[in-house]
Amino acid sequence: MNIFVLVKRTFDTEEKIVVTGGAIQEDGAEFIINPYDEYAIEEAIQVRDAQGGEVTVVTLGGEDAEKQLRTALAMGADKAVLINTEDDLDELDQFSAAYILAEYLKDKEADLILGGNVAIDGGSGQVGPRVAELLGINYVTTITKLEIDGKTVKIVRDVEGDSEVLEAELPLLVTAQQGLNEPRYPSLPGIMKAKKKPLEELELDDLDIDEDDVKAKTTTVEIYLPAQKVAGRVLEGDLSDQVKELVSLLHSEAKVV
Amino acid sequence: MTEKLANIIRGGSFLTEDVELDRVFTPEDFTEEHKMIAKTTEDYVQNEVLPVVENLENHEFDHSVRLLKKAGELGLLAADVPEEYEGLGLDKVTSAIIAEKMSVAGGFSITHGAHVGIGSLPIVLFGNEEQKQQYLPKLASGELIAAYALTEPGSGSDALGAKTVAKLNVEGTHYVLNGEKQWITNAGFADVFVVYAKIDGDKFSAFIVERNYPGVSVGAEEKKMGIKSSSTRTLILEDVKVPVENLLGEVGRGHIIAFNILNIGRYKLGVGSIGGSKRALELAISYTNQRQQFNTPISSFNLTKEKLSTMASKLYATESLIYRTVGYFEDRMGQLSEEEQKDGKAIAASIAEYAIECSINKVFGTETLDYIADEAVQLHGGYGFMQEYEVERIYRDSRINRIFEGTNEINRFIIPGTFLKKAMKGELPLLQQAQSLQQELLMLMPEEISDEPLAQEKYLVKNSKKIALLAAGLAAQKYGPKLDVEQELLVNIANIANQLFAMESTVLRTEKAIARDGLDKASQKLLYTQIFCQEAFEEIEKEAKETIITAVDGDNARMMLSALRKLTRNNPYNVIAKKREASVKLIAAEKFVV
Numbered sequence: 001m002n003i004f005v006l007v008k009r010t011f012d013t014e015e016k017i018v019v020t021g022g023a024i025q026e027d028g029a030e031f032i033i034n035p036y037d038e039y040a041i042e043e044a045i046q047v048r049d050a051q052g053g054e055v056t057v058v059t060l061g062g063e064d065a066e067k068q069l070r071t072a073l074a075m076g077a078d079k080a081v082l083i084n085t086e087d088d089l090d091e092l093d094q095f096s097a098a099y100i101l102a103e104y105l106k107d108k109e110a111d112l113i114l115g116g117n118v119a120i121d122g123g124s125g126q127v128g129p130r131v132a133e134l135l136g137i138n139y140v141t142t143i144t145k146l147e148i149d150g151k152t153v154k155i156v157r158d159v160e161g162d163s164e165v166l167e168a169e170l171p172l173l174v175t176a177q178q179g180l181n182e183p184r185y186p187s188l189p190g191i192m193k194a195k196k197k198p199l200e201e202l203e204l205d206d207l208d209i210d211e212d213d214v215k216a217k218t219t220t221v222e223i224y225l226p227a228q229k230v231a232g233r234v235l236e237g238d239l240s241d242q243v244k245e246l247v248s249l250l251h252s253e254a255k256v257v
Numbered sequence: 258m259t260e261k262l263a264n265i266i267r268g269g270s271f272l273t274e275d276v277e278l279d280r281v282f283t284p285e286d287f288t289e290e291h292k293m294i295a296k297t298t299e300d301y302v303q304n305e306v307l308p309v310v311e312n313l314e315n316h317e318f319d320h321s322v323r324l325l326k327k328a329g330e331l332g333l334l335a336a337d338v339p340e341e342y343e344g345l346g347l348d349k350v351t352s353a354i355i356a357e358k359m360s361v362a363g364g365f366s367i368t369h370g371a372h373v374g375i376g377s378l379p380i381v382l383f384g385n386e387e388q389k390q391q392y393l394p395k396l397a398s399g400e401l402i403a404a405y406a407l408t409e410p411g412s413g414s415d416a417l418g419a420k421t422v423a424k425l426n427v428e429g430t431h432y433v434l435n436g437e438k439q440w441i442t443n444a445g446f447a448d449v450f451v452v453y454a455k456i457d458g459d460k461f462s463a464f465i466v467e468r469n470y471p472g473v474s475v476g477a478e479e480k481k482m483g484i485k486s487s488s489t490r491t492l493i494l495e496d497v498k499v500p501v502e503n504l505l506g507e508v509g510r511g512h513i514i515a516f517n518i519l520n521i522g523r524y525k526l527g528v529g530s531i532g533g534s535k536r537a538l539e540l541a542i543s544y545t546n547q548r549q550q551f552n553t554p555i556s557s558f559n560l561t562k563e564k565l566s567t568m569a570s571k572l573y574a575t576e577s578l579i580y581r582t583v584g585y586f587e588d589r590m591g592q593l594s595e596e597e598q599k600d601g602k603a604i605a606a607s608i609a610e611y612a613i614e615c616s617i618n619k620v621f622g623t624e625t626l627d628y629i630a631d632e633a634v635q636l637h638g639g640y641g642f643m644q645e646y647e648v649e650r651i652y653r654d655s656r657i658n659r660i661f662e663g664t665n666e667i668n669r670f671i672i673p674g675t676f677l678k679k680a681m682k683g684e685l686p687l688l689q690q691a692q693s694l695q696q697e698l699l700m701l702m703p704e705e706i707s708d709e710p711l712a713q714e715k716y717l718v719k720n721s722k723k724i725a726l727l728a729a730g731l732a733a734q735k736y737g738p739k740l741d742v743e744q745e746l747l748v749n750i751a752n753i754a755n756q757l758f759a760m761e762s763t764v765l766r767t768e769k770a771i772a773r774d775g776l777d778k779a780s781q782k783l784l785y786t787q788i789f790c791q792e793a794f795e796e797i798e799k800e801a802k803e804t805i806i807t808a809v810d811g812d813n814a815r816m817m818l819s820a821l822r823k824l825t826r827n828n829p830y831n832v833i834a835k836k837r838e839a840s841v842k843l844i845a846a847e848k849f850v851v
Contacts, residue, residue: 185297188332191290
């Protein structure tokens with residue numbers, strides 16, 4: 001089975017976000033594999049171990065993303081591909097990412113493509129479905145269970161807390177939801193082996209992509225942190241007075257009614 | 258061989274020589290693999306160990322065994338075991354990183370450390386081929402758990418005074434062991450013990466003793482002040498028949514194994530103290546950010562800032578000196594030929610080379626940890642006294658570190674003692690330098706210190722080396738071979754050496770960082786270095802003064818004190834301002850940052 005995992009390098013969840021000059025400060029910050037993508041990698045490794053085949057992890061970005069690819073290799077992926085857009089593109093959006101990934105994947109005869117349900121930074125959840133769309137294959141998002149039997153794939157999908165069971169056919173793209181599995185730590189032997197596994201670096205040129213074709217279609221207008229949470233207020237007095245006060249506050253202060 | 262030796266940094270040479278920057282290993286030199294292994298260890302501790310800390314603290318040691326096996330699956334027990342015995346044979350830096358990250362687990366890190374360190378290493382380093390094949394694969398996987406049994410009720414620091422005896426049976430097939438070993442870590446569940454006993458009551462030797470040999474039993478679990486997550490019991494040996502094949506090393510040469518394993522144990526304890534210190538500092542900063550008094554987070558009070566920066570600069574120094582030592586070991590062990598790597602004598606020599614540094618690592622690391630743990634509790638106020646706060650456990654866990662693997666007092670004695678031995682053997686030009694220093698002191702002129710970054714600190718390091726030679730030289734001159742009863746002076750000299758090694762390590766690390774990343778990115782490191790060096794230098798001055806007054810009388814004392822005053826002349830910073838400045842990044846990051 002030919003398995004591909006789409007991986008994104010994101011801020012460590014424990015990192016504090018600092019915004020200066022309209023941009024998020026990356027200096028000295030720790031980066032990790034997007035946690036949802038870790039579920040995807042783990043699932044890919046389990047499918048390969050059960051069915052045979054090969055797992056290739058793919059990411060878009062700069063040199064720095066090599067570290068996350070090495071981590072995926074250390075977990076047990078077989079090959080890694082870095083599509084380095086650092087020199088060619090200043091900005092990437094969901095459209096550009098999906099386009100580039102699809103161009104890369106179109107002749108790879110992938111049986112199964114996995115990605116995270118959403119990246120914890122941008123949080124759009126679009127790239128996976130867009131790639132499937134461009135490749136003309138089916139996709140299922142937010143999966144919590146995957147069983148493959150020949151060409152048939154049985155999937156449990158999280159639907160806002162409920163579960164939906166469905167069946168699909170390979171080739172297929174799925175995106176992973178929390179609960180799909182428990183990602184393994186890269187073991188020390190895994191880490192040492194990862195050094196020797198192939199990590200291919202491609203540029204847009206290698207994929208015959210023109211910069212203009214992948215120009216971002218969205219513009220970021222502003223980046224700001226959520227407003228500081230202020231202490232709540234407890235209303236006092238008769239219940240009916242409290243209700244009146246609440247309505248008046250919602251109207252005059254919060255301006256929501 | 259000679260060519261190789263010339264390329265080795267001699268142990269203790271920090272006192273008599275300067276070292277090239279590229280020979281000094283710093284945490285900034287970690288490779289990607291090192292960082293990934295650090296992350297795996299951190300995740301293991303965070304997700305596997307910490308959730309069951311309560312259980313471990315309550316002596317539910319089934320968890321310890323299970324956790325060690327899990328660590329084995331991840332390779333966290335195999336770093337020091339060579340590949341040919343199903344280990345990973347990784348570098349010394351890796352095993353140091355594992356020890357550092359593991360220490361956040363508290364008492365369980367003692368379980369882990371006793372297994373991979375003092376438990377397994379005697380076989381790794383001094384075992385014969387059969388012993389290695391028999392035990393190492395299973396120790397690396399966690400199938401077998403190891404312990405180390407040296408201490409006895411009557412012999413602690415005086416390890417060679419052990420009373421446990423071994424006697425060869427008439428058939429010549431077994432040694433029969435009798436005796437009691439006290440405070441044995443992992444004794445509750447270990448499968449294999451490295452035990453020291455005197456053959457015929459006088460030939461101190463090491464043995465591999467399996468738990469299931471008839472006559473092996475253990476006492477009750479000790480009730481300890483801290484590291485409750487680790488099992489500590491007495492090992493009782495009653496007519497235990499140990500096959501002669503299980504004699505480790507040579508008859509009567511057990512002390513070689515014991516002392517070198519102690520050296521490694523010491524340096525590993527130092528490494529562990531870094532992890533514990535970082536955790537305590539992190540807890541202290543985040544608590545002082547959250548805790549409000551007078552409507553203000555207490556981290557914005559200047560005295561809190563002072564405390565946090567003092568903790569962090571001590572930690573920076575500790576981390577710098579310990580990883581520098583790790584680098585020495587990596588360098589030295591890496592230069593051993595394949596043949597030498599199997600030769601106990603060559604291995605022992607390369608460990609013993611850094612006996613001074615090992616003792617400094619132990620003393621400095623554990624005292625930094627104790628200081629930081631204590632201040633972290635203080636910053637938590639009354640909450641730090643409550644068991645529901647992690648810092649309470651860290652405080653209790655920290656205390657043993659100054660006692661085991663040779664008390665810090667014994668380790669302090671080792672430092673000047675080893676210097677003198679090395680000088681006598683001609684390994685270090687101490688005597689020559691002390692003599693030329695006498696001449697130099699007579700004509701000492703005050704020096705201009707430039708205001709370049711690190712110029713002041715380099716000057717302090719340079720003069721500290723002279724002060725160390727002066728103090729040690731005067732003490733040796735006065736007391737000669739009887740110096741070892743002047744324990745107060747030995748400790749003074751050790752303290753000077755400790756501070757000096759730490760100061761120089763911070764300067765080298767910061768200099769290396771500035772050369773690589775520029776002054777701007779190394780600004781926090783520079784601040785720590787300035788703060789630390791200034792305070793350490795004051796310590797050195799104090800110890801030197803007391804030594805001079807004790808060792809020299811009359812006019813000569815006045816002359817020497819005047820020389821000391823010249824050597825200690827410098828341009829001190831406003832260290833309060835430096836500490837306020839250094840605290841900014843700490844408070845923002847809520848953890849130790851460099």
